[in-house]
Amino acid sequence: MIGARSVKMTSRKCTLPLLGFILLWSHPVWSADPLPDGQELARSIRDTIPTESASLEATMEVTLRDRKRIKTPLTIQIKPLGQAECLMTYETKPSDGNGEYWVVQRALAKRNEYRVDKMAKRLAKREDFEIGLARSSFTLSDLGLEFLHWPDQKTLRKQRRKSRSCHVLESSRSVFEGTLRVLSWVDIKSGGILAADFYSADGKVRKRFSVKGLTKKDGQWQVDEMEMRDVAEYTRSRLRLHLK
Known part of the structure; x- marks a missing residue:
């Protein structure tokens, strides 16, 4: 996941305190052939728990329909709770002082627990899951990789994305609104999510996630x-991470 002063990728560690989104950039997790079971692939990503504390400064830049840009600084922190559990906090620091404070508690082989509001005393309600952090399209459910906990997980195929060989993972659920299906391009060599498309009930893409910057x-x-x-x-x- 992240070192105390920088985001470094090591074996079986996430690079980002996001989606989790994040992203694993470590040794190969899956062999090139055959296709891995979808449930196992989803589990391998969501059960990667950070083992080191970290604090990272970042900026969320939102470009609205009218081309107006909103920039909000934030701090992302990771606090391990033993070897199989951790807290990930996201604190925004807008100029008006009315920031957000979100906590995602992740544990091995368990569903996430979410808390919102300053000091994170209130458990998140259903309506909180689709609120965007700092007016962005990154929601609480995105940051917790909730789609990897959905009941149906299927590896569809292999496909190149961003010049990398990937497994395409389909995550789906049966609901009447919101996102029903997510396609993720999981890098075969590292196990990280390079891109993801989020689909609504009408079969149309609602949102598209993509890794835009990598530094060696x-x-x-x-x-x-x-x-x-x-x-x-x-x-x-x-979301721009200010790596030191």
């Missing part, structure tokens, strides 16, 4: 920028 430092690849596009609202959200 001390022989390790580090994610320094990622993007979420809201297709319907014509907005773009970019």
Whole structure:
């Protein structure tokens, strides 16, 4: 996941305190052939728990439909709770002082627990899961990789994305609104999610996630920028990580 002063990728560690999104950039997790079971592939990503504390400064830049840009600084922190559990916090610091404070508690082989509001005393309600962090398209459910906990997980095929060989993972659920299906391009060599498309009930893409920036430092690849596009609202959200 992340070292105390930088985001470094090591064996079986996430690079980002995001989606989790994040992203694993470590040794190969899956062999090139055959296709892995979808449930096992999803589990391998969501059960990767950070073992080191970290604090990372970042900026969320949102470009609205009218091309207006909103920049909000934030701090992302990781606090391990033993070997199989951790807290990931996201604290925004807007100029008006009315920031957000979100906590995602992740544990091995368990569903996430979410808390919102300052000091994270209130458990998140259903309506909280689709609120965007700092007016972005990155929601609480995105940051917790909730789609990897959905009941149906299927590896569809192998496909190249961003010049990398990937497994295409389909995550789906039966609901009447919101996102029903997510296609993720999981890098075969590293196990990280390079891109993801989020589909609504009408079969149309609602949002598109993509890794936009990678920096190599001390022989390790580090994610320094990622993007979420809201297709319907014509907005773009970019999370830039200030790596030291």
